[in-house]
Amino acid sequence: MILTVDTGNVVRKGADSFIGINLNYIRDEDANRPKARPLVDALKQLNGRWLRYPGGEKSDFYSWAQPPYDKPSAQSIGEYADYPGARMDFDAYMKVVQSTAAEPYVVVGYDSLKRTGVTKEDWIKSAAGLVRYANIVRKYNVRYWEVGNENWHNGTATPTEMAGIVREFSEAMKAVDPSIMVGSSGSDKKWWSAFLPAAAPHLDFVSLSLYNCYNWKSYTYFPQNLRSDTIAQVHEALESIERFAPPADRARLKVVVAETNSKDYTDNWKDKNNLGHALVVFDTFGRLMKEGKVQAAMLWTTRWINDAEATQCQWYALDKDNGVLPVGMGIELWGRFILPEMIQVRGEKESIVAYACRSSDEKRVTLWLLNASTSATSTVEVRLNSSTTFTGIKAFRFGGNSPDDEAPALQAVSAPLLKDQTIPSVVCGPISITILQIE
Structure with a gap:
């Protein structure tokens, strides 16, 4: 060969600032593992350039502060209140960001009143308060803000309803800091077709979760189908922008892959933390990097809840001592050797x-x-x-x-x-x- x-022939400039990782504000604080090396050291080893906070669905069950929103006081609500762990508040997160020279990426919570017990109006006030605290009070210059996590999931809202909700969030947040970039999530063409016509004028990017190994059954699917489109969901989002967003908004809208991992949600390919999953994670980031309108992609995740299961579960890039596990190597192999173009x-x-x-x-x-x-x-x-x-x-x-x-x-x-x-x-x-x- x-x-x-x-x-x-340059495919992408800024390749060395493309890959990132989701944090877990419930479990990532160093106080939760006092004998481990610092989280910052592990993140420097991975060299992910984006840090998503406070995480995925937990973002929609997270209160960053109480009114009048002038001081961080991280609290979990709903089912997440029962999970043990010292919470990483917003200032602690920004300290990690600054220590690693990463790009901060913040999810402001939103889900239905039925699921969270929080009204839409209070979610919007909280989001605007966080923008004010982050960028006006503390001068952190947080540029990227995602409204809600996986809004297409769990009956949060219909895509048409979500478009209106996103508009309200975006207007309130940009009234505080017009320079910020606001995004929101979707899943497939059916969602994008109903969401983008009304939402796109109020967005700077769209986000999605890419779990691209559905029904693979085992690692052997990968070499047997190596030339198949394993990022088809991303291509569908890019095509949907061109088809469903108003013409004036199409050129400027980017895609952010807010979460990705080599999960087979049929559970036929077991979610072990092993070499096979690491290779697929590595390859997924490489394919995404070739797509010029994909702004960034972030691994799910540093860790889930129980460090004792870390070596046996792909939801852990890091072990109980903040050592890098195989799935984490899927991004370290990029971060350690990558060059700008x-x-x-x-x-x-x-x-x-x-x-x-x-x-x-x-x-x-x-x-x-x-x-x-x-x-x-x-x-x-x-x-x-x-x-x-x-x-x-x-x-x-x-x-x-x-x-x-x-x-x-x-x-x-x-x-x-x-x-x-x-x-x-x-x-x-x-x-x-x-x-x-x-x-």
Whole structure:
């Protein structure tokens, strides 16, 4: 197999500021694991550039402060009030953001009165109060704000009703700070077709949750269907913007993948924290990065509720000591090696998927070679189509014994030969990612 890396063909600028992760304000506070390394150290290792707070559905059962909304006092309501843990309040979250130089992304809660016991009017007052506190009082300059979590879910509202609710939120929040970017979620074409005509003028982006392994049954679906569209839901959202949003709003609207993970919601492919899930997570982020109108994508999640289950559940990027678990490696493999500009790779076939990034001056390139096969080793010739003359390589391999391996490892390996802008032979073992740093 011959792969050509076109360093002059830039697919995305700002690739190194694309990937992020959801936090869990209920469980992420360092006080909940006093013997662990600090959360900030773990996030720096992952190098995710966006931090979504306070999390997913829990955002709709979260009170950031009490009226008159002048001081954070994180409280959980509804069923989430029963979960143990010292809560991470808004100032503590922003301290994490500042310590990691990440982009803050805040979900302001909204769900029905029936589900939460909170009126729409009070949700809007809380949201506007948080914008005021964050950007006027504390000068945090939080730019990205999502109204509610997965509003298409749990009977929150119809898409038409939600469009009106989003308008009210957006107007109230932008009255406080007109510079902010406001987004809201959707699920499929049926939702977008009813939601976007009225909502789009009041939005700057739309968000969605991408769980793209429905009914896969096992990891083997991945190598057997490697060229299938595993981000079809994103393509549907992009197409819906062009079809259903008013023409004046289409060009400026972006998509944010607020949550993603390799979950099979039929539970046929068990949600273990293992190499197979890590490889799919890694590949999903690579595919999303190629989409120019996708603003960002964030892994679900640092952790769920019970640290004791972390090594056995894919809802944990981090373990009880804030060590990085296999699913977390799905973003660390990007964060550790990524460069500012994603570039084109041509010639993929068989079980190999390839991604590449370069430095802005074109003097450094990172190449990732994912071999999805469970059994076959592939040998790849890499040709570097570049005006830069490259002279050195460092090589790393991430892999394990099987897709079910719960302790895959990333390690340095012997670098392949580089001669005359060609790497004649890169041996890619099964179920692995080979990373080449080329200078």
